[in-house]
Amino acid sequence: MMKVYCAIDLGGTKMNIGIMTKNGEVLEHIKIPTFVEKGPKQAIKRMKNTIYELLEKLGLKEESLKGIGIGSPGPLDSEKGIIIKSANLKGWENVEIVKSLAEDFENIPIKLENDGNAAALGEYLFGFGKGSKNFVYITVSTGVGGGAIIDGKLQKGGNSNAFEVGHTIISLNGPKCNCGNYGCLEAYASGTAIGRIAREKLSEGRESLISKIAGEDCVKAEHVFEAAKEGDALAIEIVENEGYYLGIGIYNIIALYNPEKISIGGGVSNGLELFYDKMIETINSMSLKPNIEICNIKKAHRDDCGLVGAGALVFYK
Amino acid sequence: MMKVYCAIDLGGTKMNIGIMTKNGEVLEHIKIPTFVEKGPKQAIKRMKNTIYELLEKLGLKEESLKGIGIGSPGPLDSEKGIIIKSANLKGWENVEIVKSLAEDFENIPIKLENDGNAAALGEYLFGFGKGSKNFVYITVSTGVGGGAIIDGKLQKGGNSNAFEVGHTIISLNGPKCNCGNYGCLEAYASGTAIGRIAREKLSEGRESLISKIAGEDCVKAEHVFEAAKEGDALAIEIVENEGYYLGIGIYNIIALYNPEKISIGGGVSNGLELFYDKMIETINSMSLKPNIEICNIKKAHRDDCGLVGAGALVFYK
Structure with missing residues (x-):
């Protein structure tokens, strides 16, 4: 059977x-x-x-x-x-x-x-995490979330609410997050944040392809990515900032978890090649050298x- | 034998x-x-x-x-x-x-x-951490450091450099840290930071007992604590801020580690009763309720x- x-x-x-x-x-x-x-x-x-x-x-x-x-x-x-x-x-x-x-x-x-x-x-057992002992998965979509494997075991925490990485504060007095706090990673680096930042910049009168691509739709991260691929200056600026903000969040995670592998999943990871370099540059410029040397960061292998x-x-x- | x-x-x-x-x-x-x-x-x-x-x-x-x-x-x-x-x-x-x-x-x-x-x-096996499964120790002295126990095991990370909590960023573009980065928890909440903040405020001409207590010495955290105990307004303000900053750092740790117990050690923890309330208020106002309900935060039981x-x-x- x-x-x-x-x-x-x-x-x-x-x-x-x-x-x-x-x-x-x-x-x-x-x-x-x-x-x-x-x-x-x-x-x-x-x-x-x-x-x-x-x-x-x-x-x-x-x-x-x-x-x-x-x-x-x-x-x-x-x-x-x-x-x-x-x-x-x-x-x-x-x-x-x-x-x-x-x-x-x-x-x-x-x-x-x-x-x-x-x-x-899932990503640890069947995806990029395979073979590592200390692994972190970060998903970036509407929100930012994830989980960690520590020495081969899933980190659950005292009541299974561990690894709320999206709601760690990366900037005191930063923008308001959906959770009610200010300056969460999610308020800077999520798909929602990319859309919000783009709309703010456009409302300041910045010229950009983004509005054309979005058309009647509310401007979203995917429109920004499409414009960035076409070389639009504002879109490239926003996408670079995404790399910087996500890089700060990942730097913090490396400082705490010292993992061998990190996977990035979620809808926003479909634009990863646009901000990967800036993200890695941010992480490398801030991290302890021995921690960076052992850490490999890739797009998640398993969408599911x-x-x-x-x-x-x-x-x- | x-x-x-x-x-x-x-x-x-x-x-x-x-x-x-x-x-x-x-x-x-x-x-x-x-x-x-x-x-x-x-x-x-x-x-x-x-x-x-x-x-x-x-x-x-x-x-x-x-x-x-x-x-x-x-x-x-x-x-x-x-x-x-x-x-x-x-x-x-x-x-x-x-x-x-x-x-x-x-x-x-x-x-x-x-x-x-x-x-x-040490604090897990022989101190306040005893009996818990998910435990965090944070030391606040010249710097800020610590370690974590996850599901009964010491978190080492890929090469034993895990839990560098003092160098997690809590504020983009914050004050420069000894490590070279900007906005680390250590640059806000360490004993060194308390001394620096006090000296900055005093150099702005703020009246305070702190200078009298420090005398010829360079102003340090211990002078600020002594002045706060005597009711000095500036010292109380600095000490409350310490509670707020350390509270932010601990909020982040609770969001990631979801521990049952947290111990605070190091020299600055000798002044813990001065900023404990502000610290707890900060943590409670920001954290998920179920995470707070299971988490107990105390001064470390073992100095050694x-x-x-x-x-x-x-x-x-």
Whole structure:
């Protein structure tokens, strides 16, 4: 009998649900909307249905399913299997997601973990992190998050809320972050921040291709990247600043974690080649030489590390 | 036969050398000057002599000595047992300290570790950290340093240079730090920073007891603390700022490490009651509630955690 694992990457807009092997191979997966506003009960019901649908599609019996792993926005309580509450899952509070799934899927392990931690585990086991002992995964998209592997083990922290790198302060009295604090890395280096900075500069009357590319749309990071590729001066300036800000955040992480490998994932990493040099220059100019010499920084190898990492929670010790 | 361990806390001005048991009891210890300028060879020779002297004083034979642990300023290579170079050990480069000690003390384990990491281990095993699984030690004196225990294990990093918390950036374009970067936590919250800020304020013509207390001396953190205790307005302002800056640094650490306990040691922690409230207020106002609820922050219980932690390197797995 084939042994498979169910992986659930729960997000504020969609859930990615997959069936995978122990080797990180995703046999089948489906993305469905989360419909946060309809509440957790309804979402968990569709989650269950999707698992049955996937097993059927693969011609697998329920006995083949050896566990379910869920990566979810935090803060959460992984021991108790509860999503406490989250800015990305508005209105959901103290959701006993593990207990709810266990009603249908009895006698198999069901694990809940912070989504950043799960993604770090996925990229560590099946992506660029492979073979290292101290590894950091940073995702840069709407927000900035991630997770860390320390001496071969996933860093969870006291209640699975470790590695909230996006909300570390890199500048006292910096711009306001979504979390309410000022000067968080996320307020400087996220996709959201790139869009905000571009709109600010454009509203100051700076000439740029960015407005043309965005058209009627609200200016976003992807428009800035496209303009930068065409040589637009303002876009290049914003993209260089992204390299600088993210470089500062990564410098801090190297000073604290002293890792051998760092992966950068998330939507903004699609523009990594535009700001990689500036980012590395920033890091190298500030870091201890021995720390830099052992540290390799690359774009994440697995786009789906959040998914495969969630599934790996079940069998990873 | 009694089993004992030698602990060496190597610093830029003095070395503290002790003989201890596995329970963290220091049977005897001696502090001698390092005399950095005379070079490592001479220092290691006096280190060896002091170990013999301590054993003799305790009436112990060399066979009782089951290992030697050294905490040293980094960067270093703990695998190879080499101090690479350090701002606090000027002129020392690629010092093979483990090999040199092994010439006299054969067939016993000799371990080298970053001093902040060693101190964290000491406070974890024998101080306030006891019983926790995720613990952080922060020392605030001339500089700011420390170490972390993650899920019961000392975080070393890829080459034992992890947890350089003093050199994480908390403010872009902040004051220049000794390390050459700008806006490090150390440039805001160390004893050195308190002295510098006080001298700046006084040179602006601010009235204060601080100058009277310092007299002919260069104004230092201890003078500021004394003036604050007497109700001096400027001193209280500086001390409150210390609470705020250190609070920011600790907020960042909680966001990343999500620990159950944090100890604050080092000379500046002697004034902790003066800025504890402001520090906690800063941390609480910024942190995720579940992270704060599980986290307990106290003054370090062991003044000598750097010493006992160094010794513990030998037997701690």
